[in-house]
Amino acid sequence: MQFIAYSRKTQYSIQLIYIHGFTLKPSKDVIDVSWGDKHRGGVQPLTFVRQVLAACLYPQLVHSYKLPEDVRQRVQSLLxxxxxxxxxxxxxxxxxxxxxxxxxxxxxxxxxxxxxxxxxxxxxxxxxxxxxxxxxxxxxxxxxxxxxxxxxxxxxxxxxxxxxxxxxxxxxxxxxxxxxxxxxxxxxxxxxxxxxxxxxxxxxxxxxxxxxxxxxxxxxxxxxxxxxxxxxxxxxxxxxxxxxxxxxxxxxxxxxxxxxxxxxxxxxxxxxxxxxxxxxxxxxxxxxxxxxxxxxxxxxxxxxxxxxxxxxxxxxxxxxxxxxxxxxxNPPRPGDPSYPTQSIQAMLVHNMNWVPEVLNNIPGISCQPMMGGAFVFPRLYLPQAATEKAKVVGMQPDLWYCKRLLEEAGVCVGPGCQYGQKEGTHHIRYNPLSLSLATVLKRLKDFHLHFLKEFS
Amino acid sequence: MQFIAYSRKTQYSIQLIYIHGFTLKPSKDVIDVSWGDKHRGGVQPLTFVRQVLAACLYPQLVHSYKLPEDVRQRVQSLLxxxxxxxxxxxxxxxxxxxxxxxxxxxxxxxxxxxxxxxxxxxxxxxxxxxxxxxxxxxxxxxxxxxxxxxxxxxxxxxxxxxxxxxxxxxxxxxxxxxxxxxxxxxxxxxxxxxxxxxxxxxxxxxxxxxxxxxxxxxxxxxxxxxxxxxxxxxxxxxxxxxxxxxxxxxxxxxxxxxxxxxxxxxxxxxxxxxxxxxxxxxxxxxxxxxxxxxxxxxxxxxxxxxxxxxxxxxxxxxxxxxxxxxxxxNPPRPGDPSYPTQSIQAMLVHNMNWVPEVLNNIPGISCQPMMGGAFVFPRLYLPQAATEKAKVVGMQPDLWYCKRLLEEAGVCVGPGCQYGQKEGTHHIRYNPLSLSLATVLKRLKDFHLHFLKEFS
CATH class of the missing domain: 3.40.640.10 (Type I PLP-dependent aspartate aminotransferase-like (Major domain))
Incomplete structure (x- = not known):
């Protein structure tokens, strides 16, 4: 069953498959950037956080495992x-x-x-x-x-x-x-x-x-x-x-x-x-x-x-x-053994500046500058032939675009119609905080250019 | 504020205080047996469970901490x-x-x-x-x-x-x-x-x-x-x-x-x-x-x-x-390093048989035999003077009984009216799986006898 077969690849695409009946080409490796989920995108959890949680669950660790002093103290306060x-x-x-x-x-x-x-x-x-x-x-x-x-x-x-x-x-x-x-x-x-x-x-x-x-x-x-x-x-x-x-x-x-x-x-x-x-x-x-x-x-x-x-x-x-x-x-403060915690801020800033720059250079896509949050929401200017074709298959144009992007390029993003948009405009939403961002952008660009060509 | 002052003693009694306006005698140590919550009652969590959860949260433990082989394997499957x-x-x-x-x-x-x-x-x-x-x-x-x-x-x-x-x-x-x-x-x-x-x-x-x-x-x-x-x-x-x-x-x-x-x-x-x-x-x-x-x-x-x-x-x-x-x-099976897990079954069986026996020997209380679950629900035969007094203070008789049991004996149980009961009958509910059960039973008995005397 399709639903089970892809469960380990990408979870949101399961929902797409389950709710919208999408099918995937089994050969394609899927990158799911539809979620604002850092760990899904490959970002590592913070050591301090996980050490405290692990020792709260298994308090013997406080005495039998080498943990920083601030972790031990926090575990004791929390327990x-x-x-x-x-x-x-x-x-x-x-x-x-x-x-x-x-x-x-x-x-x-x-x-x-x-x-x-x-x-x-x-x-x-x-x-x-x-x-x-x-x-x-x-x-x-x-x-x-x-x-x-x-x-x-x-x-x-x-x-x-x-x-x-x-x-x-x-x-x-x-x-x-x-x-x-x-x-x-x-x-x-x-x-x-x-x-x-x-x-x-x-x-x-x-x-x-x-x-x-x-x-x-x-x-x-x-x-x-x-x-x-x-x-x-x-x-x-x-x-x-x-x-x-x-x-x-x-x-x-x-x-x-x-x-x-x-x-x-x-x-x-x-x-x-x-x-x-x-x-x-x-x-x-x-x-x-x-x-x-x-x-x-x-x-x-x-x-x-x-x-x-x-x-x-x-x-x-x-x-x-x-x-x-x-x-x-109440994160570790300067001077605490677990401070500074690893920071993903640099990657965030880099990706958030990079994505609009790349997208604004693709014909038929415009993207507002990213100021915060976890998502970009670029606008798609779809050819009329494409929106008409979407109508024929009974889908919103950007949902249909997302379906094809998923099926043909293995990139899973959210369609603008799911979030609401001005009548006649189309968008996609995705999370640029992924270690695979370069691949995502390349696949999106190639797919989009191919799509424009098909309907021009 | 009362609400904060007792927060570390007992959590359900906070709710009683918060919702029903109960007051506690600050000198009294409260035992809360109103919840079906084993760990609250002092039962220890299972080592296997906590080792697996700790290592799922902090996977470095798999390589850097001595864990049974079945724990390691389970962590790897789950992650x-x-x-x-x-x-x-x-x-x-x-x-x-x-x-x-x-x-x-x-x-x-x-x-x-x-x-x-x-x-x-x-x-x-x-x-x-x-x-x-x-x-x-x-x-x-x-x-x-x-x-x-x-x-x-x-x-x-x-x-x-x-x-x-x-x-x-x-x-x-x-x-x-x-x-x-x-x-x-x-x-x-x-x-x-x-x-x-x-x-x-x-x-x-x-x-x-x-x-x-x-x-x-x-x-x-x-x-x-x-x-x-x-x-x-x-x-x-x-x-x-x-x-x-x-x-x-x-x-x-x-x-x-x-x-x-x-x-x-x-x-x-x-x-x-x-x-x-x-x-x-x-x-x-x-x-x-x-x-x-x-x-x-x-x-x-x-x-x-x-x-x-x-x-x-x-x-x-x-x-x-x-x-x-x-x-x-999917608990450890015979032959796995973490089998058998600790068992609380013996304590359960002992308490569940003991409680009805004790309660049925207190005048004005009857208790059906316990077959399973986490609670006893004994019936209280309250003197008419007590039910009338409860009416005067504007409370259901068993809620009022619970209030006094909490305030005077430091035992927190649930009133039957909260669960529903035949018109004219009164009950209390509590969890006998507590390490303090002997104290609970003694306090309940002393309070109840004193209560009967007051209204006889």
Missing amino acids: GACVGGSVGSYTPSGGISYIQCSVSNFISRRDGGVPSSPENIFMTSGSQRSIMHVLKLLVHNQASLPTGVLTAVPTYSSFKMMLQRLGAAIVPYYLDEEQGWAMEVEELRRALQASKGVCNPVALYVINPGNPTGHVQSRKCIEEVIRFAAEERLFLMADEVYQESVFGEGCEFVSYKKVLSEMGPPLSHTVKLASFHSASKGFMGECGLRGGYVELVNLDPTVMRYAYTIFSTDICAPVTGQLALELMA | GACVGGSVGSYTPSGGISYIQCSVSNFISRRDGGVPSSPENIFMTSGSQRSIMHVLKLLVHNQASLPTGVLTAVPTYSSFKMMLQRLGAAIVPYYLDEEQGWAMEVEELRRALQASKGVCNPVALYVINPGNPTGHVQSRKCIEEVIRFAAEERLFLMADEVYQESVFGEGCEFVSYKKVLSEMGPPLSHTVKLASFHSASKGFMGECGLRGGYVELVNLDPTVMRYAYTIFSTDICAPVTGQLALELMA
Whole structure:
């Protein structure tokens, strides 16, 4: 069965095969760059992180294996925080309280001293679970109009799937591709206006740095967005999982929490904000451990109590994911034996600059500069004959392009239609942080030129 | 703040404090036996399991640390099955295919050769996530009548919370306490009849061995239940997470899948069944790693496709949880260096026999014999003056009893009202697999006698 045969080659392409019925030429070696998954791309995990986790799982290592002193100490602190001294015990639904404290200290340090309370931190099996739980707080199914959530176009697909699953309405606002995928308040206003009578918009979802766009918002933009949310009484969902992945020249990550706090009262005490982060992204890339958190800001105590019951339906987040969050929040400092940890920053910066340069030199492809995040989202200018052919086979043009790219060139990328895009435009999304990037770019270029020729 | 102050003592009592506003006497050392969590109770994790997990996280251990040969081999197989050779990579939504195969082989062996297909196995962050996803397959919110699910009284509370969250109706069927909490088909029939016009019953949820009851179903009972489900076209949800925890004399775990298969066509090809299992229970007790799975049987291919999209909303289950499932499914065999693993079976059998004996000798408490599972659910005969006093303070009598037991004797147990019970009866639930069991029983007895005296 096709489904099984390729399972060891590439996992996302399985999903393509499974859902869309794609077939692969068995002779072709597949490179899957459709995921924002560092270890999949060949990046090695951090030694400090893995040593601590290994010794938390098998504490005998602390005494019988040569480990740096800071690893030993961290293991002892973390195991001391686990009930029964074991990572095999359940934790409170919000997470291990010691780790909630670490995370809130990390947030304060990151935000230049803005206070953060451990009891506002909830850890989940990946940040998407946190997002889902916050949406459950906001979405009311019984109301006459569906609950609306302002959502960027493009946005990664699983966020939209979550809204659909909860019966919420997507209120689309378009990012400005020509301005490097910037977010603009006039467009938010237009989107909100257009939703009147269709749904009841209660929240604004922002992902910064962007996925799939790689855009990084300026402080000025964030201030405007916060003011807009305050005026329209929208709950702000700030997905900040790529906060460590900023590499554009002159770009800097500033959190919504920090900006909100620095805007002072009354906004700083009234705008409701959920900020999400994860151990899957950033320097660590520990996707498989499933560790994410949300910080809830300015919520009413009654709502917090309700939030607690919602988060408790999962019983607790996986402990290894929680530990990974602690190590992310509290990495080795200068002077510690495990500092500096290996850095993938140089490779990131190199690839992120290189990719748009290569892509912009291929006819029929344009790519905005990458400022952060984990993906490029280049635009494809497909010949009319190709889009017509796609229509004949019953597929979106860029999905069909991706199918052929996978089948013929062995490169697996995501089609723009999965993320949303302006009518009549086509894109692909992929992760340039792969050790095979040179091969990917070569295959993509060769395939694309061949494709253009076929339909010119 | 009370919430923080006690966080290191006991985690469930935090929830009691948080939700019900309980206060503890700070001088009192709390023993929390409200959870079915072995490591919390002081049971040590299995060396084989932890060695494999540690070396999967930090593969250098394979070459630089003395590990048994079967541990090394297992680590190599498991890492070979992870994308990029790292447990830090995402996996397919159903789980790592190699582990799906291990689990389905385990099911076949357990069931005496009944076939099982890897593609019917979905792994999740704990078995409750699997249950939630299956419920999402079954519950239709848009219908004129709510979807009904036949649910035992008593049942552990988070299952009922899941139904409520999905807007499904609980169709209660009562277990027969006097018959050791047996499940009876006439009662199922009564419950189904009573639900007519109130909801649209589509599924029957069974937990065997029972939680909180500790009852183990006979093959004859299972056959009757399957026949009933077939007649009434109910989807069977068989929660079998305690399948390894059977210790009553003459008791044996037989899976619904095995019985269904052995009943032959047409039933074996038509009754729709979901069977759940977990790494949290049984000999392993790895609750914190969050590894559960469901096997779906006799589902239509279109429904399977839809199931795949539902399970994919979580992206994937935590990899360490998936690895734990593999080790559960495929433990060391006779002759392997890591065989036999340590066994807690003797302690289990001892405690499970001892507890009812002690409880049945306390006036005003009766306890059915324990056949399996992780909990005892003794009945309390509370004096009328006590139930009236509880009414005055606005609490269910057994919740109020638990509050006082926690505050005055430092023992944290669950109140029967949380699980459901016949009107006018009262119970408590607790896990007797604790190294502090003798202290728990002594404190409970002293408190109970004092309580009876106060209200006699």
